[in-house]
Amino acid sequence: MSHTSPAVELCHLGKTYRSKEKNRVPALKDLCFSVAPGEIVGLLGPNGAGKTTTVKMLMGFVMPDTGDIFFHGKAQKFAEPRKNTGYLPESFKPNPHLTVEEYLLFHCGLAGIPAKRAKKDTRTLLCHVGMDTFAHRKIHDLSKGMGQRVGLAQAFVGDPDLLILDEPTSGLDPVGRSEVIDFLITQKQAGKTIFFCSHILSEVERVCDRIGILVQGELKLMDTREALLEQTHSQNLDEVFKKEVLSCAQ
Numbered sequence: 001m002s003h004t005s006p007a008v009e010l011c012h013l014g015k016t017y018r019s020k021e022k023n024r025v026p027a028l029k030d031l032c033f034s035v036a037p038g039e040i041v042g043l044l045g046p047n048g049a050g051k052t053t054t055v056k057m058l059m060g061f062v063m064p065d066t067g068d069i070f071f072h073g074k075a076q077k078f079a080e081p082r083k084n085t086g087y088l089p090e091s092f093k094p095n096p097h098l099t100v101e102e103y104l105l106f107h108c109g110l111a112g113i114p115a116k117r118a119k120k121d122t123r124t125l126l127c128h129v130g131m132d133t134f135a136h137r138k139i140h141d142l143s144k145g146m147g148q149r150v151g152l153a154q155a156f157v158g159d160p161d162l163l164i165l166d167e168p169t170s171g172l173d174p175v176g177r178s179e180v181i182d183f184l185i186t187q188k189q190a191g192k193t194i195f196f197c198s199h200i201l202s203e204v205e206r207v208c209d210r211i212g213i214l215v216q217g218e219l220k221l222m223d224t225r226e227a228l229l230e231q232t233h234s235q236n237l238d239e240v241f242k243k244e245v246l247s248c249a250q
């Protein structure tokens with residue numbers, strides 16, 4: 001019998017930060033879920049729910065207190081480079097003095113892409129994120145939304161199989177958000193595995209195979225949209241989300 005390991009698996013992850021005043025700040029409690037190869041999974045949660053902490057642990061930037069992370073069945077050590085993985089951080093701040101093209105070429109260089117192919121890949125990626133006409137604009141002259149598009153292009157440099165994106169549509173106007181979601185759909189069709197966090201229910205709903213709801217560091221639900229509606233006797237995702245957040249507030 002053939003068995004395919006999940007692309008990503010989080011097993012019993014827990015994290016409590018220490019504030020500057022040495023207070024304990026619980027961020028994640030016994031977080032377990034997996035993402036299958038070729039699947040898009042979205043994590044929804046209110047502010048402070050632990051979404052970015054989850055992403056940073058996946059990338060090896062924050063060490064969990066408990067639990068393990070596996071990529072394709074292989075345990076990932078903390079701070080070990082994540083191979084074949086594209087990442088968009090929550091606060092994306094590229095070098096402001098480079099042009100858009102220079103910035104992406106720099107990332108192509110880091111990914112070991114030869115110069116000629118790097119030029120071509122950069123142009124293609126900029127077209128995908130609607131930034132091809134801004135290739136020669138300095139990063140510090142971009143709007144927030146334009147910068148976010150460059151961040152997204154950067155995450156796809158080297159054509160990674162796995163994408164970990166922290167709020168990929170943050171700062172984008174509605175048309176821009178829709179374009180980014182369309183782009184993620186084409187990437188899924190090309191076989192990519194995508195895990196992302198968001199506050200925007202409609203986009204998670206549109207693109208994700210499964211949706212997780214994280215509240216106060218606990219994964220309350222994770223399933224297909226239809227199964228979430230059925231389990232919670234809800235009409236739409238907004239209702240599911242509100243019920244889960246409110247039940248934790250009581």
Ligand SMILES: Nc1ncnc2c1ncn2[C@@H]1O[C@H](COP(=O)(O)OP(=O)(O)OP(=O)(O)O)[C@@H](O)[C@H]1O
Pocket residue numbers: 017018019025026027045046047048049050051052053054
């Ligand atoms: N470096 C840190 N030191 C102390 N506490 C932290 C640190 N990073 C995050 N936290 C706390 O951990 C909890 C989870 O934060 P996290 O940034 O993961 O949430 P989030 O769901 O991404 O929030 P948002 O939607 O506002 O970006 C919060 O209570 C936050 O204040």
